[in-house]
Amino acid sequence: IYWLTLLLCVLVGVPEVRADFWWHFFYASNILAALRQEWFGPVSHVWTLAVEEQFYLVWPLLIVFASVAVRSRVIVALIVLCAITSMVFGLLGGTARDFLSLLPVPAFLGIATGALMAVYWERGNRLAGSRARRVLLGSGLFLAIILVLSAKSHPVSWLPGMLLGIAIVAFVASVIAWAAQASSGPVARILTLRPVVYLGTISYGFYLYHN
Numbered sequence: 001i002y003w004l005t006l007l008l009c010v011l012v013g014v015p016e017v018r019a020d021f022w023w024h025f026f027y028a029s030n031i032l033a034a035l036r037q038e039w040f041g042p043v044s045h046v047w048t049l050a051v052e053e054q055f056y057l058v059w060p061l062l063i064v065f066a067s068v069a070v071r072s073r074v075i076v077a078l079i080v081l082c083a084i085t086s087m088v089f090g091l092l093g094g095t096a097r098d099f100l101s102l103l104p105v106p107a108f109l110g111i112a113t114g115a116l117m118a119v120y121w122e123r124g125n126r127l128a129g130s131r132a133r134r135v136l137l138g139s140g141l142f143l144a145i146i147l148v149l150s151a152k153s154h155p156v157s158w159l160p161g162m163l164l165g166i167a168i169v170a171f172v173a174s175v176i177a178w179a180a181q182a183s184s185g186p187v188a189r190i191l192t193l194r195p196v197v198y199l200g201t202i203s204y205g206f207y208l209y210h211n
Contacts (some may be wrong), residue, residue, distance in 0.1 A: 001205055002049060009043065016041035027053040030102040037099040049208070051107045059115060068119060075116045082109040110169045117173055 006024055009017035017024060020040060023032040030047035033039060062071050082105060089100040101107065190196065199206070 002046075002208060005208055014042060016043055024050075030054075030104070030107060034099045034102050037095050045207070047102050048107075051102070051104065052111060054104045055108055055111045055115075071119050072116070075112055075119060078105075078108060078112045079116065082106055082112060110172075113169050113173050 003025065006017055006021065010021060020029075020032060023029055024043065024046060027050040029040070029043070029050040031050070033044070033047050062074060066074065085103075085106040086101060086109070089097050089106060091097075092100065
């Protein structure tokens with residue numbers, strides 16, 4: 001569906017796709033944006049899909065050739081590396097900081113966190129009961145604090161901005177981990193509603209076309 005969308009854009013004459021077709025075709029849109037430090041019109045959002053595919057070049061190799069314990073260590077190391085590179089790029093400031101954060105390593109934070117959750121789940125670990133609530137409450141409190149810090153920084157400084165990204169990932173990951181194992185309750189009922197399930201089914205296409 002991604003390549004079909006690119007082809008349709010070429011056929012109808014979208015200049016940003018025609019000019020940089022092969023960058024988008026080979027899922028290198030994020031690298032292109034980082035190099036030029038500018039967006040590319042109606043397909044600017046496909047950089048996130050490029051990041052996904054770049055991550056998936058490595059992740060299957062870990063699944064096939066590495067043990068669960070090794071996967072955990074590699075993913076934790078990657079998350080730490082994501083934070084470090086984000087801090088380094090943050091020191092640059094301005095436009096350079098914003099676009100360099102689209103490169104593979106710093107942009108892997110959210111996906112790597114999801115991968116760590118999958119490994120954690122595979123090892124039989126669960127966030128149950130009061131422990132799940134504490135994790136969710138803690139991540140929510142962390143997010144709230146960073147939101148306040150960011151709101152007081154005009155424009156958002158590199159440190160609150162970076163922490164905001166980490167806080168959002170932590171909070172969303174906690175919600176997903178808690179909801180995934182909840183067989184009952186309000187969250188489970190909401191997530192199993194037919195419109196919500198349908199939206200999840202078409203989410204990739206919806207995201208691809210929304211811009």
